[in-house]
Amino acid sequence: MKNVFKNVDWKKVGTFAGGFVFGTAGVKVLASDDAKKVYTQCTAAVLRAKECVMKTVNLVQENCEDILEGAKDINEERAQKAEAQAFEDEDFREVEEAAEETAEETAEETAE
Template identity: 65%
Template sequence: MLKCFEKINWAKTGIFAAGVLFGTAGIKALSSDDAKKVYTGCTAAFLRAKDCVMKTAATVQENAGDIYAEAKQQNEERAAAAEAEAVEDVEEEAEADTTEE
């Protein structure tokens, strides 16, 4: 009967038993009321941070919309100015052709 105990690696068995003990104690510690208070506090902090980030993102989106609208208007004004300049050039060429004849 003692020969079967000789084949057991007591170091590995001891490490396994210690792991089970620490795991059980860890579960007890993680499910305690104090730990739940910490989890609640951390979750509340993350929710506050999320609200802050969302407000900042909304502000950035509003500013980006304003910038886009202004850029679009500026491009339209430039296109209108370029078109007016092209019309003037055509009129000047037509005038120059009539005076040469």
């Protein structure tokens, strides 16, 4: 019978037994009322942090929406100015062409 215990690695058996004891004690500690109070306090702190983060996220989203609207307004104004400038350029060309035609007609009449 002594030969059976001779081949046993007592270090592994001791580690297993210690783990079992700590595991059993750990479960009791984790299920205790004091531990539950700690869990409750930690959960409350996480919820407060979440609320703070969500306020910040909402503020950033609102600012982004304001920035986007401002950018759209700027682009719209630039497009209107470009359109007005193109219209003025077209009118100027028409006036120039009319003036050139008049000058050519006048030159032809004086040449005759």
